[in-house]
Amino acid sequence: MIAPQPATSLIAADHVTCRFGGFTAVEHVSLDVGPGEIVGLIGANGAGKTTLIRMMLGLLAPSEGGVTLFGTTPSRHGRRRLGYVSQNLGLYSDMTVVENVEFQAAAFGITPERVALSGELVEMRDRLVGSIGLGRQRQLAFACALSHDPDLLVLDEPTSGVDPLARARLWDAIRVAAGSGAGVLVTTHYMEEAQQCDRLVLMAAGRVAAEGTVDEIVAGRTVVEVTAESWSEAFALLGDAGYDIMLAGRQIRVASPDTAGISAALTAAGVSAALSIVPAILDEAIVAVSSAR
Amino acid sequence: MRFGVTDIHHEFGDVRALRGVDLDVPAGSVVAVVGGDGAGKTTLLRCLVGRYAPSSGTVRRPSSELIGYMPSTSGTWRDLTVDENIDFIASAYSMTSSDRDRRRADLLDHAGLSGTADRLARDLSGGMRQKLGFVLAMLHEPELLVLDEPSTGVDPVSRVELWRLIAEAAAAGMAVTMATTYLDEAERASSVTVLDRGRAIAVGTRDEVMGSFPGSITAPEQPSVPARSWRRGRSVREWHPTSHGPTEPTSNGPALEPAELDFEDVVIARLLDDRNIDETDGST
Numbered sequence: 001m002i003a004p005q006p007a008t009s010l011i012a013a014d015h016v017t018c019r020f021g022g023f024t025a026v027e028h029v030s031l032d033v034g035p036g037e038i039v040g041l042i043g044a045n046g047a048g049k050t051t052l053i054r055m056m057l058g059l060l061a062p063s064e065g066g067v068t069l070f071g072t073t074p075s076r077h078g079r080r081r082l083g084y085v086s087q088n089l090g091l092y093s094d095m096t097v098v099e100n101v102e103f104q105a106a107a108f109g110i111t112p113e114r115v116a117l118s119g120e121l122v123e124m125r126d127r128l129v130g131s132i133g134l135g136r137q138r139q140l141a142f143a144c145a146l147s148h149d150p151d152l153l154v155l156d157e158p159t160s161g162v163d164p165l166a167r168a169r170l171w172d173a174i175r176v177a178a179g180s181g182a183g184v185l186v187t188t189h190y191m192e193e194a195q196q197c198d199r200l201v202l203m204a205a206g207r208v209a210a211e212g213t214v215d216e217i218v219a220g221r222t223v224v225e226v227t228a229e230s231w232s233e234a235f236a237l238l239g240d241a242g243y244d245i246m247l248a249g250r251q252i253r254v255a256s257p258d259t260a261g262i263s264a265a266l267t268a269a270g271v272s273a274a275l276s277i278v279p280a281i282l283d284e285a286i287v288a289v290s291s292a293r
Numbered sequence: 294m295r296f297g298v299t300d301i302h303h304e305f306g307d308v309r310a311l312r313g314v315d316l317d318v319p320a321g322s323v324v325a326v327v328g329g330d331g332a333g334k335t336t337l338l339r340c341l342v343g344r345y346a347p348s349s350g351t352v353r354r355p356s357s358e359l360i361g362y363m364p365s366t367s368g369t370w371r372d373l374t375v376d377e378n379i380d381f382i383a384s385a386y387s388m389t390s391s392d393r394d395r396r397r398a399d400l401l402d403h404a405g406l407s408g409t410a411d412r413l414a415r416d417l418s419g420g421m422r423q424k425l426g427f428v429l430a431m432l433h434e435p436e437l438l439v440l441d442e443p444s445t446g447v448d449p450v451s452r453v454e455l456w457r458l459i460a461e462a463a464a465a466g467m468a469v470t471m472a473t474t475y476l477d478e479a480e481r482a483s484s485v486t487v488l489d490r491g492r493a494i495a496v497g498t499r500d501e502v503m504g505s506f507p508g509s510i511t512a513p514e515q516p517s518v519p520a521r522s523w524r525r526g527r528s529v530r531e532w533h534p535t536s537h538g539p540t541e542p543t544s545n546g547p548a549l550e551p552a553e554l555d556f557e558d559v560v561i562a563r564l565l566d567d568r569n570i571d572e573t574d575g576s577t
Contacts, residue, residue, distance in 0.1 A: 045418055045448035135330030160445070161474050163329025163489060164557055165564040168523035175524050189449050191477045192557060196526055232321055232464035239461060246453060247323070247460035248481040249499055283477075286449040 008071065009034055010152045010183040011056055016065035018051050025051040027206045028065070033152065033183040038174065040197030041187045042282075044290045047203040049187050053154065056185075057084070070151065080108065083150035087157055089141040093130030097121060097140060100129055104144040115147040135162040142170060146177060153177060153184045159193060171196050191282050202289060209289045214282055221280035221288060224259055226252040226266070228273035234266060241265045244287070255284055294353055295319060296341070296437045296468050301350030303336055310336040311347065312491040316470065317484075318437065323463045324470040327479035327560075328488035334472035335365065335441055337488065341470070342439050354437060358386060361435035365442040365472075367426035371415035375406065375425060378414055379432060386433040393432075400428045404458060420451025427458055438462055440471040444478060456481070480556040487560055494567045499556060506559045507566050508534040513546035523561055532562040 012032035026048040054060040058074025069078045105112040159167040202210040228234035231250045244255040297317040340347045342362045383393035404424040463469045479485045480499040487495040516522030522531040
């Protein structure tokens with residue numbers, strides 16, 4: 001049996017740093033995406049995600065370190081093999097659906113028929129893009145980005161604003177693209193999208209704070225779940241006591257290892273509650289990592 | 294009074310935005326309205342607060358000075374400073390200056406916005422601006438607080454903070470309802486209404502919605518009916534309506550126990566059921 005060749009990176013950042021004057025937005029970050037792989041880039045605002053992506057696409061020069069796109073310096077030539085859906089989608093809102101499709105097709109040198117539109121979008125073909133819902137606009141931008149069979153997809157919150165079924169269909173399309181060898185880099189804030197990725201890179205304060213699957217990133221982090229007769233009383237009490245708290249149904253999740261302190265705060269106020277230690281969710285892990293820096 | 298709407302319908306020309314929706318918003322709870330773009334969330338909330346008069350159905354709401362409404366655009370004035378935004382809303386509600394200053398100090402502190410008083414709203418980050426919008430909606434101590442996608446486009450850290458502010462409002466006894474496109478957020482609410490194309494396809498607590506979906510969900514190697522399948526990471530889920538059922542359990546993979554399913558799986562199964570997708574009709 002032949003050992004698998006190490007996959008060549010479609011896009012890679014090697015210890016890149018980006019400074020704006022005295023401010024370091026990205027510091028010594030390495031990231032690569034191989035063929036068939038879906039990598040999620042997550043983190044709070046200001047963590048450096050957008051700056052990193054802009055460097056990786058060749059839109060911004062790194063202060064230090066190197067970036068390669070398809071094995072070479074990012075260039076306009078490489079852009080042909082790239083499908084990019086930015087958060088503002090890159091569509092022309094004062095052109096119709098079909099005009100946007102024709103424009104995108106012309107830019108990539110393909111026939112407009114290759115842009116696979118859903119039935120709903122076909123029905124809206126003559127409407128101005130600005131007048132169709134944001135979810136539909138997202139599907140359109142997506143169809144355009146996939147139309148030229150790109151080797152690399154870069155997607156910024158690809159499924160925000162769409163219903164769960166449409167989201168599932170968009171992720172089907174992303175998986176199909178990955179299954180045929182495309183690499184996918186997704187930046188997202190959202191748990192549901194992060195869970196769809198093969199691997200996550202969590203950034204905080206310009207650095208890579210954690211890497212791995214959702215389970216690996218969350219691994220070992222716990223919160224205290226408080227079940228009280230009166231959740232509202234317990235919630236107000238723990239909030240006033242300065243704990244980081246989150247409501248989940250009628251349970252309160254406290255991001256602190258201090259079960260004794262939590263218990264004491266509740267008992268002192270005469271609130272009876274059951275406490276248990278449960279695994280953190282990804283959002284809680286992101287908050288913990290981001291506030292630690 | 295218990296706030297909410299019963300069997301409301303609303304049309305925009307030929308578009309039936311709401312087709313018989315109920316929403317119940319008890320005091321002291323957070324009711325989430327979840328759905329994609331175009332599901333009817335904003336129309337429902339606007340009917341609730343009185344911005345739209347629904348074409349039929351009943352609406353139960355307090356008088357307008359007891360309603361706090363945060364539109365999806367945050368409802369802040371970008372060319373005004375944080376303080377000026379608050380002054381403007383306070384005067385619109387004829388608040389006394391002592392009430393205004395007390396609420397200002399309290400809410401800005403809680404929202405982590407102390408020290409931003411002189412900044413223009415336009416210069417705030419997205420998350421801070423949404424928190425300011427929340428503060429404005431809360432300023433006059435409403436009984437009914439209605440928030441339209443407060444967390445859309447907000448980063449995870451600000452999102453957790455916003456969620457805490459929302460839960461605090463409910464803990465203080467307000468009736469709170471919020472629209473969101475995110476199921477993980479919705480399932481943390483006291484109850485959830487899942488909207489799809491103008492109708493509520495699931496209503497209840499997270500556990501109620503989880504416990505009562507039709508048919509079964511399996512984890513096959515390969516989907517046998519693509520229109521009824523979806524991926525979760527590298528694994529596949531497939532929904533089987535009760536009437537069909539998995540005919541060959543081996544090829545359809547093991548049926549999943551409720552513990553192995555999450556809220557998103559169940560909502561997708563309900564959407565498929567509602568849209569009546571079967572083998573002969575793969576389109577939505």
